[in-house]
Amino acid sequence: MQDMRRRDFLFAAVGSAGLLGASGLLDRASAYASILAEASAHVYTRRNVYCLTATSPEIMAYKKAIGLMRALPATNAVSWLAQANIHGAFGPPARMIANACQHNQTFFLSWHRMYVYFFERIVRKQFGTSSFALPYWGYAPAGRRDLPPMFRTPTAGNALYDGTRSAAINAGTPITASLVDSGAALAQTSFWNFTNTLNGTPHGAVHIACGGNMTQFATAGQDPIFWLHHCNIDRLWEVWLDSGGGRVDPTGDNTWMTTSFDFYDENGATVSLTGAQVVDIACQLRYQYENSLCGRRVVLDPDWWKHLTSLRLPAAAVTAKLDTLGRRPALPDSVLVAQSLAALRLGGKPVETTLPITDEGKARIAALERDPQGGARIDLVLDGVTVDGTPAAAYEIYIDLPAGAAADYRGPHFVGILNLFGASTRDAHQDKREAQIVPLTLAFLQLRAARLWSEDSVRVTFVPRGLTEGADPAKRLGAATPVTIGRVTVVVR
Ligand SMILES: [Cu+2]
Incomplete structure (x- = not known):
């Protein structure tokens, strides 16, 4: 939050031309450029895990954080178990936030965005590096469907390994293609249709494909891959918005915008956020996604839905209808x-x-x-x-x-x-x-x-x-x- 206030102050300062002009040292354009650079330095970038290795800084930091967090008791708000318990838990300690996950049609995306955001802050502040950002499990659009290699090495001390997963997943067998396909979700033009489709595919399907802890609400957050999976779901929300064609957040829905949810911040304090506070990830939450395929930029296909309509459809007529679908409540x-x-x-x-x-x-x-x-x-x-x-x-x-x-x-x-x-x-x-x-x-x-x-x-x-x-x-x-x-x-x- 301090970063955000600082940036807002800087932008406000640039906005008042007199302040800078009077100094005589900086012209407005170069001042603006340096302030932009400063501001963007405070936006954390979530990268595709398939572009990282076991020795990449964020993987090393994440691994170390998991080990330290697991050593803390479940009554400690920044412990591994307390964080997982927020999602779901069998018999969590009294007076702790627990069993709060939202998998219904309204808050699925916004709640998980807040959840992952605070978890990432905990990893960064308490145990990680100052630039730490969670990677995302980029099974779409990377074209890879195996569990990322560093998560499946069963060596002692590899905190990323979870022995409860299915043997096939831990052996690196690719997940069945239809389970990770986000085409049906991204083709939707109304937020509610998008969120409901995405909730099942690829979200729920990937949980099930992993096996073990990932298959149940009560244990999913205990598998280290959970957080990367949810980063990708969160990223797909951004991909969906970027696809245009009438795809917008439900900012006119008062319930979605104003309902607030509780979490723990990096100091263990109880904090809350509403939908209205998480619609802009770069400005409000200070992170962004690198939509890259390890150096090669992914260009979004504006015709996502076409692969669903390959069976002799009058494309133009369907497109015209899709463009305006879901704009009215x-x-x-x-x-x-x-x-x-x-x-x-x-x-x-x-x-x-x-x-x-x-x-x-x-x-x-x-x-x-x-x-x-x-x-x-x-x-x-x-x-x-x-x-x-x-x-x-x-x-x-x-x-x-x-x-x-x-x-x-x-x-x-x-x-x-x-x-x-x-x-x-x-x-x-x-x-x-x-x-x-x-x-x-x-x-x-x-x-x-x-x-x-x-x-x-x-x-x-x-x-x-x-x-x-x-x-x-x-x-x-x-x-x-x-x-x-x-x-x-x-x-x-
Ligand atoms: Cu989930």
Whole structure:
């Protein structure tokens, strides 16, 4: 905060021309340039972990910090356990901030941004170097999907190693491609559709792919890769904003802007932030992301969504609709379009359910198609998602996938990965787990334009995939069906 006040003061000083002009020593332009340099020196840069090695300064500092933080008791606010407990915990010490993580549709991104921000300050101030910034796990767009090498060396004293992870992940086996793909999320143009899609894919999918501590709310923060994973989720929020096309933060939403959350700062003091205080990472929080691929700058593809629409779609018509989608707030009422009558059990084979569309649902869908800018949206809502034990597979979700068609996550029928993060019946958070929302509006418009959307029913297909490359869920699971979805609903709101 001191840095920020100093910079604000400096900018204010530059703004008053008389002050500098009277000195006669500096002209305005060079004064401004030196102040900019000073200001940017205080913006910490989060780099892609794939561009770092085990001896990079931030990796060395992070490793050292973890060791020191682990030696502190859970009652110490800057200890490793206290920090992990803020997210989730089994029996945390009394009067400590705990089990506070927000995985619902409203605060998922902003809460985790604050959480990682204070954690990074703790590592920097207490134990790290003065320039320390957390790296991000750049599985997108780096093209790499393995756990970064320095996190998987099981040598004694490597604090980055977590033996609870799956053997395949710790062996460096790449995560299955659809699990780390952020295309479906980045293609969304409304903040709520973006945050809901991103929450499942790649966020929840990567938690599950790691295995062990990472699969449960109550233990996820104990795996050192957690913080790099969440840096990347936070970075994808920035990538999404930079993609333009009407993509903006929900600054008109009073609840999102003003609800405040508690954390511990680097001195162990309780601090709080609101959404309004974290919308500008460089100016308000003093960090930025290096969107680089180890020297080569990543140029963002403005046509992210096109890889989802490769199946003979009239691109221009769909684009025009996408550009304005979600700019108006959603309608307050929600109308049931279709609903499953029985729970689904998922195992090693694809499972399909066909839900008849109600008459009112048909009318609302027709209205949405006539006026896609009206703010209405279609959501797939999954209630009561649980998994017995640790997830052994991931499930790609498809809408109206034609019989016999190949399930391809790059096609327009794909809407995301079933989010099994925190769904274990063993997780401490089970009681507060909310319904899972998978936005369908974009898929609807794309499928409708291609005449691939059925009028009378919604067919939802769950296709199991191995968590890492080469893993076969059919072999792994046999006849077991450890995943339950209590109810599948489609609503327009
Ligand atoms: Cu997470």
